[in-house]
Amino acid sequence: MKIEENRTYDEISIGDSAETVRACTVDDFYVYASSSGNHNPMHLAKHDGDGDGKEEAVAPAMWVASLISAVIGNVLPGAGTLYRNQTLRFLKRAHAGDELIARVTVTEKRADNCIVMDTVVTRKSDGATILEGEADVLAPRRKMVFDDLEIPGLLVERHRHFDAMIERAEPLAPLPTAVVCPEEINSLGGAILGARHTIIAPILVGSAAKISAAAAELGISLDDYEVIDAPDHAKAANLCVDLVSEGRVAALMKGHLHTEVLLKAALRKENGLRAGRRFTHVFVMDVPGVPHPLLVTDAAINISPDLRTKMDIVQNAIDLAISLGIETPKVGVLSAVETVNPDIPSSLDAALLSKMAERGQITGGMVDGPLAMDNAVDIAAARTKGITSDVAGRAEVLVVPNLDSGNMLAKQLAYISHAEGAGVVMGATVPIILNSRSDGDKARLASCAVAALHNARITGQMTVSKAAE
Known part of the structure; x- marks a missing residue:
């Protein structure tokens, strides 16, 4: 994943905002199930997780929440940021195939490098809010620029x-x-x-x-x-x-x-x-x-x-x-x-x-x-x-x-x-x-x-x- 330069505490102003767009895929949910240990069939394709006769493939709520951390860790503030607290309110459900917009907006700067941000994930097709909350993070003091971080590729063994x-x-x-x-x-x-x-x-x-x-x-x-x-x-x-x-x-x-x-x-x-x-x-x-x-x-x-x-x-x-x-x-x-x-x-x-x-x-x-x-x-x-x-x-x-x-x-x-x-x-x-x-x-x-x-x-x-x- 390519990461641009981070934003230090001193460079951040109230009202600054950043977002990323991510499409939900069935494979994302399999990777999440494998890494988290959460094998709830509600989230897995080809499974009827609630017995209603339909295959759900509902996006795991915490996977959706992780899209917020991706914006914070990659863009605003970016590299060097550490979480202190995150509140989450899940309002609707996302499904495989949905495109989601994860957005953060700075609402407060506190002492000791603390930044408070509103966080929200919406569905691109209809604007529906999937989750909202507030993040409290430690912003970096040091300026850093990365060309490319080499992340090992993952192959989902699904036939x-x-x-x-x-x-x-x-x-x-x-x-x-x-x-x-x-x-x-x-x-x-x-x-x-x-x-x-x-x-x-x-x-x-x-x-x-x-x-x-x-x-x-x-x-x-x-x-x-x-x-x-x-x-x-x-x-x-x-x-x-x-x-x-x-x-x-x-x-x-x-x-x-x-x-x-x-x-x-x-x-x-x-x-x-x-x-x-x-x-x-x-x-x-x-x-x-x-x-x-x-x-x-x-x-x-x-x-x-x-x-x-x-x-x-x-x-x-x-x-x-x-x-x-x-x-x-x-x-x-x-x-x-x-x-x-x-x-x-x-x-x-x-x-x-x-x-x-x-x-x-x-x-x-x-x-x-x-x-x-x-x-x-x-x-x-x-x-x-x-x-x-x-x-x-x-x-x-x-x-x-x-x-x-x-x-x-x-x-x-x-x-x-x-x-x-x-x-x-x-x-x-x-x-x-x-x-x-x-x-x-x-x-x-x-x-x-x-x-x-x-x-x-x-x-x-x-x-x-x-x-x-």
């Missing part, structure tokens, strides 16, 4: 992209989903959470005894859910694929079984789920601070994909990105370098995929490569390298050279950048929700939402909602 996807998916008709072996609390809990948010309508297939034990551990009833007893994992996976063939479900969800067991059933020749493309996995990552979802592919199925497989990886990711609301996805094909190097095979593949997109062999998105990670996602890095492209620095889909690099990238985003990741297998006749055992509730719920949104688009059901049923 707004997943929140938006869940919000879009909830009004749709629940997606009939066969859940394969939800035999422990995480996989069963994820399926039930998706059902409670009316995103999926699960059929639970696996060991009925283990599913019931997991439900008991979670303290939930299974009375409203169909349970098909199949103690053997391979049998359970094949039964779930049969449910797709019979038209009873439109998605699969991995529970507590090995991924290869599920995919073997899905890839079977008779009544399997092949749809003409390779099965490929897409991580949809919600990375705090990134202004859009980031899709990483393939990080879970194809170990060392050849060029033909990479074509399907790119096309599947573009199709999913469109389902998530990205109109023309920007696809960055990653390599260690941003120039074609015959000694680096991934750079050759990237260049060929880019040319294939130009010639219409890959459709629906903009594809560019090879790109190194920095100039794929950072516009300044792209400019420094002299890369002119609609994709460079703006990539929404990252295509990795192989499974090793993709898995490392996704986990770095999760564990270092605090991202949440939703996992979906594409290329089958229906989306396959593929969660990791370590995934939390948000990731599992978002995975359900991603599958539901994709199914809704490919089946032309985006306008069908529960309200219309």
Whole structure:
């Protein structure tokens, strides 16, 4: 924050005034909750704090009051000022989105550097007074000027992209989903959470005894859910694929079984789920601070994909990105370098995929490569390298050279950048929700939402909602 020179006690006159304008944001309230320890849901977005059925996001009163201290500490008197006393009367409430004007006016100068000021915060849109009071401060004696104070930046770990996807998916008709072996609390809990948010309508297939034990551990009833007893994992996976063939479900969800067991059933020749493309996995990552979802592919199925497989990886990711609301996805094909190097095979593949997109062999998105990670996602890095492209620095889909690099990238985003990741297998006749055992509730719920949104688009059901049923 830039701070101009302060005003010393001798420079201040009665009637002097200063103000600042500040917009209230949802993130401000999360930062306040974290720093103050006040977790009152009245102040937090997506929570109904008083049970009236509405999400409040009311500005915390003391956060509003802190705007007064910002004027006093930064402007009048400024640097070196210390509080002695502050009275506050809260007259109205501010909410996220309001612009507030905090103003102080000097009313009295006392001995020993004491300054008394009227303090008021008003709402800019209608002039309503939010709070008023009086401040008694010790003004500085020494003149000081600061060019810039370096304040560490704060990043709110809020997954707004997943929140938006869940919000879009909830009004749709629940997606009939066969859940394969939800035999422990995480996989069963994820399926039930998706059902409670009316995103999926699960059929639970696996060991009925283990599913019931997991439900008991979670303290939930299974009375409203169909349970098909199949103690053997391979049998359970094949039964779930049969449910797709019979038209009873439109998605699969991995529970507590090995991924290869599920995919073997899905890839079977008779009544399997092949749809003409390779099965490929897409991580949809919600990375705090990134202004859009980031899709990483393939990080879970194809170990060392050849060029033909990479074509399907790119096309599947573009199709999913469109389902998530990205109109023309920007696809960055990653390599260690941003120039074609015959000694680096991934750079050759990237260049060929880019040319294939130009010639219409890959459709629906903009594809560019090879790109190194920095100039794929950072516009300044792209400019420094002299890369002119609609994709460079703006990539929404990252295509990795192989499974090793993709898995490392996704986990770095999760564990270092605090991202949440939703996992979906594409290329089958229906989306396959593929969660990791370590995934939390948000990731599992978002995975359900991603599958539901994709199914809704490919089946032309985006306008069908529960309200219309």
